[in-house]
Amino acid sequence: MARNLWPVVPVLMSLLATTVLLFVVGGNPVTAFSALVDGAVGTSDRLFSTLAFWVPLLLCGTGLLVSFQAGLWNIGVEGQMIMGALGASWVALKIAAPYPGIPGWVVILLEIVCGMAAGALWAALAAILKSQGGVHEIFGGVALNNLAIIATNYLISGPWQPPEGGTFRGTEPFPSRALLPLLGQTRFSPFSLLLAVAALAAVALALRGTSWGLKLKALGKNARSAFLLGVSSERETITAMMVCGAVAGLAGSVRVLSWFDSLRQSISGGIGFLAIMIVLLAGMRPVWTLLIALLFSGLLNGGTIVQLRTQLHSALSGIIQGTLVLFVLLFGDHRQILGRKRASAETVDGET
Amino acid sequence: MNDALLVRIIASIIAQSAPLMLAITGETITERTGVINLSLDGSMMLAAMTGFLVAYQSSNVLGIGGNTVPVLLGFAAAALVGALAALIVAWGSFRLKQNQVAIGFVLTLLLADLANFLGQNFTRIPGPSVQAFGIPFLKDLPLIGPILFDHDLLIYFAFAVVGLSWWWMYRTQPGLRMRGVGERPEAAFVRGVTINRLRYVYSSVGGALVGMSGAAFSLDIKLGWSDNHILGLGWIALAIVIFGGWRPGWGAAGAILYGATKYLATVLQQSYPEVPVVLFNSLQWLLMLGVLLLVGSGGIRRLIDVAPRALQRPLARALRVAPPESLGMVEK
Numbered sequence: 001m002a003r004n005l006w007p008v009v010p011v012l013m014s015l016l017a018t019t020v021l022l023f024v025v026g027g028n029p030v031t032a033f034s035a036l037v038d039g040a041v042g043t044s045d046r047l048f049s050t051l052a053f054w055v056p057l058l059l060c061g062t063g064l065l066v067s068f069q070a071g072l073w074n075i076g077v078e079g080q081m082i083m084g085a086l087g088a089s090w091v092a093l094k095i096a097a098p099y100p101g102i103p104g105w106v107v108i109l110l111e112i113v114c115g116m117a118a119g120a121l122w123a124a125l126a127a128i129l130k131s132q133g134g135v136h137e138i139f140g141g142v143a144l145n146n147l148a149i150i151a152t153n154y155l156i157s158g159p160w161q162p163p164e165g166g167t168f169r170g171t172e173p174f175p176s177r178a179l180l181p182l183l184g185q186t187r188f189s190p191f192s193l194l195l196a197v198a199a200l201a202a203v204a205l206a207l208r209g210t211s212w213g214l215k216l217k218a219l220g221k222n223a224r225s226a227f228l229l230g231v232s233s234e235r236e237t238i239t240a241m242m243v244c245g246a247v248a249g250l251a252g253s254v255r256v257l258s259w260f261d262s263l264r265q266s267i268s269g270g271i272g273f274l275a276i277m278i279v280l281l282a283g284m285r286p287v288w289t290l291l292i293a294l295l296f297s298g299l300l301n302g303g304t305i306v307q308l309r310t311q312l313h314s315a316l317s318g319i320i321q322g323t324l325v326l327f328v329l330l331f332g333d334h335r336q337i338l339g340r341k342r343a344s345a346e347t348v349d350g351e352t
Numbered sequence: 353m354n355d356a357l358l359v360r361i362i363a364s365i366i367a368q369s370a371p372l373m374l375a376i377t378g379e380t381i382t383e384r385t386g387v388i389n390l391s392l393d394g395s396m397m398l399a400a401m402t403g404f405l406v407a408y409q410s411s412n413v414l415g416i417g418g419n420t421v422p423v424l425l426g427f428a429a430a431a432l433v434g435a436l437a438a439l440i441v442a443w444g445s446f447r448l449k450q451n452q453v454a455i456g457f458v459l460t461l462l463l464a465d466l467a468n469f470l471g472q473n474f475t476r477i478p479g480p481s482v483q484a485f486g487i488p489f490l491k492d493l494p495l496i497g498p499i500l501f502d503h504d505l506l507i508y509f510a511f512a513v514v515g516l517s518w519w520w521m522y523r524t525q526p527g528l529r530m531r532g533v534g535e536r537p538e539a540a541f542v543r544g545v546t547i548n549r550l551r552y553v554y555s556s557v558g559g560a561l562v563g564m565s566g567a568a569f570s571l572d573i574k575l576g577w578s579d580n581h582i583l584g585l586g587w588i589a590l591a592i593v594i595f596g597g598w599r600p601g602w603g604a605a606g607a608i609l610y611g612a613t614k615y616l617a618t619v620l621q622q623s624y625p626e627v628p629v630v631l632f633n634s635l636q637w638l639l640m641l642g643v644l645l646l647v648g649s650g651g652i653r654r655l656i657d658v659a660p661r662a663l664q665r666p667l668a669r670a671l672r673v674a675p676p677e678s679l680g681m682v683e684k
Binding site: 021024025073075129132133134135136138139140142143144146147150153154157158270273276277280312313315316318319322323325326329330331333 | 390440444448449450451453454455457458459461462465466468469470472473584587590591594628630631633634637638640641644645647648649650
């Protein structure tokens with residue numbers, strides 16, 4: 001009984017912690033939580049915004065399934081997404097805008113290819129820094145993330161500045177045929193969701209059913225025995241990172257080509273980091289990644305309404321997400337909490 | 353450039369790098385026992401916010417006069433926050449058998465959000481701060497006086513912490529045990545060391561220093577609180593721990609190198625106004641990649657190889673860079 005109900009406990013703990021925090025800053029928890037839910041799914045517009053956030057989260061999560069499988073902490077996913085946005089923006093600004101003769105579908109195809117390539121190359125850089133230079137992917141990733149943000153700011157305030165001059169906010173809007181087809185008046189592109197679900201399915205199948213997936217798994221579980229079995233840790237590190245980077249680059253392209261209509265300063269805003277939390281919470285299971293990404297995109301989207309309506313900081317959604325993941329990580333394994341004696345007895349028997 | 357200006361520049365670099373030294377030394381202590389506390393970026397943010405808030409409230413709400421007591425209370429609260437964050441990582445790892453990197457990473461995001469959320473009503477307001485305190489007589493010494501002895505107590509404290517932790521690690525019996533726990537936990541266990549208790553103790557000491565480092569920003573060199581006040585500095589500190597080869601002295605040197613780079617970026621920015629400002633911001637991250645490459649790719653070993661033969665052994669000893677053997681491991 002206790003075992004079946006156990007997963008609820010971390011969720012309740014997270015809600016309790018958030019409620020306490022709301023009291024601390026003098027907010028009303030009922031107002032805040034209802035604004036959060038209302039902001040996520042209250043109107044059809046907001047529901048579609050939630051779906052629009054779901055796509056990049058899902059894409060980044062999909063990529064991270066690959067890099068986590070190889071035992072890599074790809075914190076650089078944030079930067080890979082930003083580079084993807086830069087790649088797609090380059091096509092939109094430098095190819096689509098000056099040559100109106102190129103049909104829309106060619107432009108979009110080019111944008112996606114370029115975005116994915118840019119993300120993959122940025123990821124390859126982190127992978128090479130790791131395998132050739134001995135720089136752990138966490139630190140390489142952090143540095144490359146910041147460099148990607150700086151590159152965006154440089155482009156917006158310099159070479160890609162709109163002709164009317166000095167805004168630091170974004171480039172001029174892309175031509176409309178360079179944008180993904182949107183649903184009605186929303187910023188949600190059904191086509192991008194289709195791409196994301198297809199990518200997730202492809203990755204899930206590749207990780208389960210191909211020798212490449214098995215190699216990554218071996219590398220992730222035990223790099224030394226994988227090496228002895230003939231898995232090239234160098235090559236698989238690079239392929240795993242590049243696949244993740246390509247999918248993250250697609251996420252960045254979707255951001256600029258549907259949610260925004262131009263390259264903006266805050267193209268990512270922590271979506272890549274959030275995706276890492278999603279995959280951790282999902283325990284690297286594809287279906288759970290899909291569902292939790294939807295939940296988190298609702299929280300992310302609802303957070304902005306909370307801020308508008310109650311003047312509370314939008315970090316509230318980050319706190320709900322963060323406490324949830326932390327408590328599940330810490331207490332999710334009931335054997336460590338409830339049946340501690342039993343668990344250690346099993347270890348002695350050699351069962352675990 | 354005249355001498356007085358140069359002295360002023362060096363003094364300002366020293367003052368600017370001291371707060372980061374606290375975080376680097378703290379994390380070095382924690383990692384030396386085999387615990388990797390990846391939450392630095394978030395815990396420094398939360399500690400900075402808490403330190404400022406406690407100092408501000410104790411002076412404005414509790415009505416404690418002057419600067420000294422509110423600032424001390426702020427530092428105490430910040431140390432507590434940092435210690436708690438480090439303890440969560442250690443406890444989650446050694447008691448609950450979970451992955452240290454995962455817990456640390458989630459904490460770093462969560463604590464940064466917490467800092468922004470809890471500090472939302474206290475942004476951009478003036479509050480108490482650490483006051484300048486030149487050490488009598490010593491500050492009047494030529495050259496080293498203004499460079500080393502004309503700062504505030506926090507700066508002296510940071511240097512004292514670096515020296516003290518070096519002495520503790522390499523010159524005392526408990527320090528030897530501490531390093532033993534990080535390098536060969538099984539051997540330490542066989543010799544009767546209570547491994548996990550030591551890990552909890554050193555994690556909280558290291559975490560407390562990380563917390564004080566956060567407060568050193570909000571109460572001394574980057575006064576007050578704002579959204580994402582010191583975001584990113586925790587990652588820099590974590591990288592410098594590696595650059596320093598898990599040794600307090602080299603870690604402090606890394607902090608000064610970082611401070612000098614920041615200073616250089618500011619100066620270059622003023623001298624070359626036509627170069628976009630954002631490019632100078634990239635210097636610190638390029639430096640981070642550069643030094644980690646130097647440490648990680650065996651570049652240092654190649655440097656040693658070209659040194660005169662007689663120097664090679666002592667150089668190799670001095671520049672040996674390797675993480676503690678049991679760093680980040682979870683015994684299942």
